[in-house]
Amino acid sequence: QQQVKQSPQSLIVQKGGIPIINCAYENTAFDYFPWYQQFPGKGPALLIAIRPDVSEKKEGRFTISFNKSAKQFSLHIMDSQPGDSATYFCAARPGGNQGGKLIFGQGTELSVKP
């Protein structure tokens, strides 16, 4: 099953809060899980990514938690700021000979209130 299910669809937090966005997958052959941030009218920008042999990765205020047995992974944004207001997409890369394409989640629209 080549799907990635992302939730919630939208999220509103206060400045300084810690929004958490969750993704779930079925295909155990996925071998790479990136998160992208997209502002309106712009292309997605790679934020942070993780491989399934690691349970957590942190880069600045962004942390990915990865639960291989549950086939779930999540993005945490520490000390969120109004400038973090954007749409976030999780993705997964099918392993094997699939040309490196990514399967994207449905997206989460985050709004950080001042």
Added chain:
Amino acid sequence: GAVVSQHPSWVICKSGTSVKIECRSLDFQATTMFWYRQFPKQSLMLMATSNEGSKATYEQGVEKDKFLINHASLTLSTLTVTSAHPEDSSFYICSATGISYEQYFGPGTRLTVT
């Protein structure tokens, strides 16, 4: 990070005409490039995968004769929307990968067909 450019950033064309969109990797050699379309408030939909010097691989449901992809060099891929119609109006985004897993996106091209 790696930089991918797209040109034009927006284009308006009349129904029945063709439009070409360029995607360039500026500071790395892109072994593979991808073309996506995105409708408002929706996720990215992969249209096709292209490798330098070979024919593009189209996703199911994407008309290869309508969306012509050429990957002429390791830094340039083009998407031509032939005989465009209003329903082809969308946000088209390319991405590129080099020797690593990371997929870097261009800024997107807004196509409006009148």
